[in-house]
Amino acid sequence: MNVTIINTGGTFNKRYNPIKGQLEVPKDNKALEKIIAACHNVDFELINVVSKDSLEMNDEDRQIIVQSVKNTKNDKIIIIHGTDTVHLTSALLKEEVKNKKIVFTGAMVPMSIDEVEATMNFSQALGFLSANIQNGTYISMHGVVVDCSKLVKNRELGQFLIQE
Numbered sequence: 001m002n003v004t005i006i007n008t009g010g011t012f013n014k015r016y017n018p019i020k021g022q023l024e025v026p027k028d029n030k031a032l033e034k035i036i037a038a039c040h041n042v043d044f045e046l047i048n049v050v051s052k053d054s055l056e057m058n059d060e061d062r063q064i065i066v067q068s069v070k071n072t073k074n075d076k077i078i079i080i081h082g083t084d085t086v087h088l089t090s091a092l093l094k095e096e097v098k099n100k101k102i103v104f105t106g107a108m109v110p111m112s113i114d115e116v117e118a119t120m121n122f123s124q125a126l127g128f129l130s131a132n133i134q135n136g137t138y139i140s141m142h143g144v145v146v147d148c149s150k151l152v153k154n155r156e157l158g159q160f161l162i163q164e
Helices: 030-036 059-071 086-096 115-129
Strands: 002-009 015-017 022-024 043-052 076-080 101-105 136-141 144-147 151-154 159-162
Touching (some): 002 030, 030 115, 101 115, 144 151
Parallel strands (some): 002 076, 076 101, 101 136
Antiparallel strands (some): 015 022, 151 159
């Protein structure tokens, strides 16, 4: 299986900068490289764009993501994205790209702090892409993968929930 991963940053990738005393979104793929090193039988194309917390993303950043998806020849794509505005970017991609299988995922806890959530969400997205699914834009978070319009972040609970 061939999968393109578009890494846009978000909490999934954040690491603590001891000099600045804060979590930052790095411009590398260290978190993803650790996960994909354990993935056999899959060839990955890894593209790093934007590298921001999703709260800092703007329409120009979203267009960069859309162009990255359109430019890849692969039809199976995982997008690592911050959880706060994943609904905005996924809705735009759902509107703009119809001929690919796109799965957004991320994490509410940085992989550098706790590897479980990020690894689970990514693995779930990868497994979903290996199934016989229709082209579309999906979100993989907290045990489910559904159409991007049906999964919402509940800030009070700190979870993604299915919205009917």
